[in-house]
Amino acid sequence: MLTAGVDLAAETKGTALAVLDWSAVPVTVDVGLGVTDTEIAAVAPTVGKLGIDCAFGWPDDFVSFVTRHSSCQRVEASGDQGLAWRRRLSYRATDRATREITGRWPLSVATDRLGLTAMHCAVLLDEIGDALGAPVDRSGGGTAVEVYPSATLRGWGFGTRGYKNDAGIRAALLESLQDRAPWLRLTSADRALLVSSDDTFDAVIAALAARAHALGLTHPVPAGFREQARREGWIALPMAPLEDLAP
Structure with a gap:
C-alpha cells in the first residue's frame, strides 16, 4: 500500500509531495519540492490515499452570499451583522468540527490568505479527477x-509551536516523530530536506494522515453533514495514536 501527501502552495515552487510505501518495514519515503499538478495527478491512481493540505471548497453560506451579491440580489444578513454572522460565512462545517475537536479555528478559506492556495487546489482536484476517471469526492x-x-x-501529542518557521524546532520535532515511529525510514538527505523545508515536512505528515484515514483512524464525517462535505470538503483528523499506523 502506498499513501501520498501534498503540502499545497499557491504556486508550484512551494508545493511538496511525499509518497510512503507501507508494503514492508521500514516504511520508505520519497519526497520532493517544487512539484507540479501534473506530477501530483499522475501519482493519484497509484496510491491508496492522497492527503492534501488545503481546503477542498468554500463554505456554502459564503458561496450563496457571493452569488447573490454578484447577481445584484439582496444578500442575507443577520440583524446586527456581527461576529456570529461573519463566522457563518467564513467557516465551513468541517472548520467548526475541527475547532470542537482541537480547540482551534483553522484558517478561513473565505477570508484569510488560504484563499489563493484553495484556488490552486480547485484546479488540482479537477486534474486528479481526470486522472482517476471520476470527480474527486471532497468529503x-x-x-x-x-x-x-x-x-x-x-x-498525536506533538507540540507544534514555531515548527513552521524554525528549522531547529523542526529538527527536534522530526527526532520525536521518529522516536515514536521507528518504522519510518528517512535517509540523511530526507532528514535534511524536512528540516530545511516546512513544506516537505508537512507533505510527510499529510501522507501519514492519509494512512490514518485509509485505516479508518480519523474522525468520520457526521451523517448529517455528508452532502455538505461533498461540496465544502472535510478535514480528516486522527482519532488514534501515531503508533497505530505501523505496518
Missing part, C-alpha cells in the same frame, strides 16, 4: 482526502 470518500498537518501533529 474524503475516494482517493483524495483533505488533511491538516499541524492539527494532525497536535492530535
